[in-house]
Amino acid sequence: MANESDFRLDARIPTGPIAEKWSKAKFEMKLVNPANKRKYKVIVVGSGLAGGAAAATLAELGYDVACFCFQDSPRRAHSIAAQGGINAAKNYQNDGDSVFRLFYDTVKGGDFRAREANVHRLAEVSVNIIDQATAMGVPFAREYGGTLANRSFGGAQVSRTFYARGQTGQQLLLGVYAGLSRQIAAGKVKMFNRTEMLDLVVVDGRAQGIVVRDLVTGKIESHAAHAVLLATGGYGNVFFLSTNAMGSNVTATYRAYKRGAGFGNPCYTQIHPTCIPVSGDYQSKLTLMSESLRNDGRVWAPKDKADVAKASSDPASIPDDKRDYYLERKYPAFGNLCPRDIASRAAKEACDDGRGVGPGGRGVYLDFRDAIKRDGEAKIREKYGNLFDMYERITGENPYQKPMRIYPAVHYAMGGLWVDYHLQSNIPGLFVLGEANFSDHGANRLGASALMQGLADGYFVIPFTLGNYLAGVPAASLASTGAAAFTDAEAAVKGRINRLMSVNGKRSVESFHKELGHIMWEDCGMARSKESLEHALKAIPELRERFWKDVTVLGGKDTFNQSLEKAGRVADFLEFGELLCRDALEREESAGGHFRVEHQTPDGEAKRDDEKFCHTAVWEYQGDDKAPVRHVEPLVFENVKLATRSYK
Amino acid sequence: MSEPESNDKPLNLTIYVWRQKDAKDAGGLVKYDLKGVSQHASFLEMLDILNEQLVGKGEEPVAFDHDCREGICGMCSLMINGRPHGGFPATTTCQVHMRHFKDGETIYIEPWRAGAFPVVRDLVVDRAAFDKITQAGGYITANCGSAQDANAILVPKDDADRAMSAAACIGCGACVAACPNSSAMLYTAAKLAHMHNLPQGQPERMKRTLAMVDAMDAAGFGNCTNHYECEAACPKEITREVIAMMNRDYAKAALSYREPTAKSDGAG
Numbered sequence: 005m006a007n008e009s010d011f012r013l014d015a016r017i018p019t020g021p022i023a024e025k026w027s028k029a030k031f032e033m034k035l036v037n038p039a040n041k042r043k044y045k046v047i048v049v050g051s052g053l054a055g056g057a058a059a060a061t062l063a064e065l066g067y068d069v070a071c072f073c074f075q076d077s078p079r080r081a082h083s084i085a086a087q088g089g090i091n092a093a094k095n096y097q098n099d100g101d102s103v104f105r106l107f108y109d110t111v112k113g114g115d116f117r118a119r120e121a122n123v124h125r126l127a128e129v130s131v132n133i134i135d136q137a138t139a140m141g142v143p144f145a146r147e148y149g150g151t152l153a154n155r156s157f158g159g160a161q162v163s164r165t166f167y168a169r170g171q172t173g174q175q176l177l178l179g180v181y182a183g184l185s186r187q188i189a190a191g192k193v194k195m196f197n198r199t200e201m202l203d204l205v206v207v208d209g210r211a212q213g214i215v216v217r218d219l220v221t222g223k224i225e226s227h228a229a230h231a232v233l234l235a236t237g238g239y240g241n242v243f244f245l246s247t248n249a250m251g252s253n254v255t256a257t258y259r260a261y262k263r264g265a266g267f268g269n270p271c272y273t274q275i276h277p278t279c280i281p282v283s284g285d286y287q288s289k290l291t292l293m294s295e296s297l298r299n300d301g302r303v304w305a306p307k308d309k310a311d312v313a314k315a316s317s318d319p320a321s322i323p324d325d326k327r328d329y330y331l332e333r334k335y336p337a338f339g340n341l342c343p344r345d346i347a348s349r350a351a352k353e354a355c356d357d358g359r360g361v362g363p364g365g366r367g368v369y370l371d372f373r374d375a376i377k378r379d380g381e382a383k384i385r386e387k388y389g390n391l392f393d394m395y396e397r398i399t400g401e402n403p404y405q406k407p408m409r410i411y412p413a414v415h416y417a418m419g420g421l422w423v424d425y426h427l428q429s430n431i432p433g434l435f436v437l438g439e440a441n442f443s444d445h446g447a448n449r450l451g452a453s454a455l456m457q458g459l460a461d462g463y464f465v466i467p468f469t470l471g472n473y474l475a476g477v478p479a480a481s482l483a484s485t486g487a488a489a490f491t492d493a494e495a496a497v498k499g500r501i502n503r504l505m506s507v508n509g510k511r512s513v514e515s516f517h518k519e520l521g522h523i524m525w526e527d528c529g530m531a532r533s534k535e536s537l538e539h540a541l542k543a544i545p546e547l548r549e550r551f552w553k554d555v556t557v558l559g560g561k562d563t564f565n566q567s568l569e570k571a572g573r574v575a576d577f578l579e580f581g582e583l584l585c586r587d588a589l590e591r592e593e594s595a596g597g598h599f600r601v602e603h604q605t606p607d608g609e610a611k612r613d614d615e616k617f618c619h620t621a622v623w624e625y626q627g628d629d630k631a632p633v634r635h636v637e638p639l640v641f642e643n644v645k646l647a648t649r650s651y652k
Numbered sequence: 653m654s655e656p657e658s659n660d661k662p663l664n665l666t667i668y669v670w671r672q673k674d675a676k677d678a679g680g681l682v683k684y685d686l687k688g689v690s691q692h693a694s695f696l697e698m699l700d701i702l703n704e705q706l707v708g709k710g711e712e713p714v715a716f717d718h719d720c721r722e723g724i725c726g727m728c729s730l731m732i733n734g735r736p737h738g739g740f741p742a743t744t745t746c747q748v749h750m751r752h753f754k755d756g757e758t759i760y761i762e763p764w765r766a767g768a769f770p771v772v773r774d775l776v777v778d779r780a781a782f783d784k785i786t787q788a789g790g791y792i793t794a795n796c797g798s799a800q801d802a803n804a805i806l807v808p809k810d811d812a813d814r815a816m817s818a819a820a821c822i823g824c825g826a827c828v829a830a831c832p833n834s835s836a837m838l839y840t841a842a843k844l845a846h847m848h849n850l851p852q853g854q855p856e857r858m859k860r861t862l863a864m865v866d867a868m869d870a871a872g873f874g875n876c877t878n879h880y881e882c883e884a885a886c887p888k889e890i891t892r893e894v895i896a897m898m899n900r901d902y903a904k905a906a907l908s909y910r911e912p913t914a915k916s917d918g919a920g
């Protein structure tokens with residue numbers, strides 16, 4: 005844990021009682037004169053909930069914003085795929101919710117590995133998000149009286165999740181996209197679609213620009229700004245198979261890491277318990293079945309191995325006393341709604357025990373039989389119709405008649421670039437929002453809290469903290485893209501592209517990505533050990549070496565070339581995967597989604613080591629041929645007592 | 653959706669794919685033979701398999717748009733055998749599975765065909781015209797921070813449900829591709845119906861309708877002559893009712909709505 009470099013981790017947590025920190029911080033922040041805001045240029049990379057909300061809101065305030073995304077429209081950012089809902093401490097159900105309870109649930113759900121002050125702020129602004137989204141016309145589900153409806157999500161005993169059928173992310177993103185479109189039309193946001201950020205430019209110790217590639221023409225170009233915001237989403241695709249969209253990547257954050265930004269807790273990845281199992285080696289992605297289904301669906305596996313064949317072909321024939329509703333059995337207080345990390349491990353345990361159903365024995369059931377009996381098929385259809393249809397389209401099976409077969413899959417990245425309370429990385433002027441930062445979710449994110457965090461960061465946090473930063477930066481200091489730092493970065497980007505295109509090997513990019521994913525899943529998936537991680541740390545560099553010797557990238561570099569796009573992303577995954585495994589090896593404890601088999605309680609639950617690991621690990625890049633340095637930000641719990649997480 | 657075939661036999665297929673280098677190239681169909689495709693693979697996974705084969709032979713892979721692969725981002729497109737998304741009810745291309753095809757079948761795959769959606773490469777088209785329509789008025793003017801408590805706006809459940817059904821549009825462009833006139837009426841009307849079924853959408857209703865319809869015309873989309881192929885092609889089952897609503901509003905707005913004259917109301 006060396007600390008000789010000028011690498012600084014000051015979390016800038018405001019002093020005072022937790023409930024007053026954010027108000028106090030807002031009051032103490034410096035402001036930019038309204039007439040001067042237009043003189044400040046801000047780059048926002050990403051148009052999902054975090055980036056889109058930030059770009060639109062900063063433009064509303066008067067800043068000169070440029071926004072980038074790799075899809076053909078900002079509306080297609082991966083946030084669109086979120087199904088189940090968004091949490092907010094509105095207590096509309098009068099069931100005992102409060103800002104403090106949401107704060108508490110989130111800290112506990114994250115297995116006490118998040119920064120208290122950030123989480124409390126998140127819970128505070130959660131209520132404003134619902135108001136704002138509603139004002140923008142987001143069609144949340146309603147009760148007959150016209151008020152907003154709620155459902156329950158994992159890790160909570162109150163009903164605080166707002167939703168729009170099974171398309172909550174879509175509707176929230178369309179709200180954000182609408183606001184962004186208004187600012188684009190007004191000329192306040194310049195939108196760059198199909199444009200990928202390939203490097204960060206740091207001048208005089210401050211982030212002052214980016215280098216991008218126009219994905220249609222292949223043109224490499226620089227953009228300068230007074231501040232750079234990264235809201236580029238999560239890196240789950242390092243596992244190849246995940247619930248993320250195909251384009252989701254680590255490139256933007258990883259390039260920033262290589263320019264000096266600290267990477268926080270890369271080993272914290274979430275494996276979601278209810279996804280459609282892998283069906284063959286042609287598989288390109290895994291599809292999530294929303295956690296909201298666990299409101300009504302009951303998870304089970306056969307009690308006896310002897311029943312596996314029968315349960316696989318005809319689950320209805322297995323009587324109740326031969327079924328193991330293992331979540332209800334093991335966690336009676338939370339039952340099917342226990343947090344994701346716990347539900348995933350329990351599914352793996354049942355399958356490892358030889359009681360999994362379906363091909364390869366990698367599946368358990370999510371059964372709606374009892375809910376349909378209780379509420380009728382129509383009611384279930386109203387709540388989850390589109391999810392049931394999606395399941396049927398993919399599997400060819402009707403989940404109203406046969407229980408869904410599910411298995412855990414990689415879903416979300418709790419790790420990401422380290423940020424302070426202001427969402428600023430350790431590089432001044434570089435801010436990181438949404439899933440891309442190391443986040444408020446500690447070692448495990450609760451369902452319906454990512455949408456909340458993305459919008460909190462974009463709508464309600466960055467407008468204040470960015471102003472505070474810019475107030476100290478002269479407007480006239482805008483860097484020139486002709487400066488050496490820019491031309492050097494452009495040359496590096498071009499060099500890398502040339503290198504990728506000139507390997508001229510025999511293997512496709514895809515095949516390397518698959519192989520990396522296999523290593524990651526087997527060695528650093530739901531269960532990790534010293535041995536498996538050491539294996540991965542040997543296998544990944546070897547694979548990387550083979551990649552640079554044997555990959556083939558066809559087509560031109562000055563045209564629309566999806567192979568080239570993918571090659572760049574996979575090359576970064578091949579480096580980042582190693583960092584992730586290294587972090588997992590160093591964290592000699594189990595916490596949330598990070599499960600080290602050496603560290604478990606007698607009944608197989610994650611066992612933390614608060615003495616040694618009650619901190620965030622932050623990695624500093626040292627060069628391609630040197631091991632990165634691990635720094636720590638200690639976590640202090642003043643409001644929630646450090647305790648063993650129990651959902652029993 | 654047709655009944656899945658009960659056997660698991662892999663499929664051998666002949667596929668014709670539209671290959672076009674860039675917007676200027678004339679382009680044409682190219683024939684490929686594909687063997688041993690699992691029935692459980694998705695349509696796009698079938699294209700992945702084809703691309704792996706092409707790369708193996710040193711040929712450039714086929715470009716096609718896709719991202720979420722779960723029917724929600726609207727990125728995937730494709731005319732499959734002449735029909736947007738293959739013509740399966742309520743299904744995007746990425747959600748089509750190979751079990752709906754027969755062994756030995758010939759499949760034709762082409763990009764969306766519409767003047768307002770120029771081809772970028774192979775099966776990829778430029779749908780920026782849709783963004784332009786939204787930018788013209790597809791929003792509710794509500795700056796961040798100005799909102800009242802969400803429950804202060806009561807929305808009858810039926811209205812909320814209607815708004816949600818219209819808002820389900822994923823902006824894929826199948827409606828335009830299906831229409832003999834390449835009209836974008838269903839897309840534009842769905843956005844309007846989403847907002848106009850809600851109280852929040854009322855203040856700007858007339859202005860928004862005029863602006864978005866005008867933007868749609870300006871972007872080069874054709875007129876609606878009531879074929880309703882759009883409705884049949886929509887993977888999100890948006891119905892023609894939204895078009896009726898838009899037409900009523902447009903007629904009303906065109907007759908009665910005028911921009912108020914600009915006059916400063918800034919007091920000293």
Ligand SMILES: Cc1cc2nc3c(=O)[nH]c(=O)nc-3n(C[C@H](O)[C@H](O)[C@H](O)COP(=O)(O)OP(=O)(O)OC[C@H]3O[C@@H](n4cnc5c(N)ncnc54)[C@H](O)[C@@H]3O)c2cc1C
Nearest residue numbers: 050051052053054074083088089201237438439452454455
């Ligand atoms: C299937 C699924 C269901 C989910 N359901 C829920 C749910 O019900 N509730 C919940 O709270 N959360 C849910 N989540 C998690 C949640 O959706 C995401 O964590 C969240 O939306 C991320 O938002 P974001 O703005 O940080 O990033 P994203 O929405 O991923 O946006 C990333 C943006 O960055 C851009 N980008 C990325 N890299 C580059 C680059 N190099 N150059 C230029 N642009 C780039 C992309 O184009 C995109 O615009 C779900 C996730 C998945 C996968």
Ligand code: FES
Nearest residue numbers: 721724726728746
């Ligand atoms: S790829 Fe997203 S809808 Fe098909």
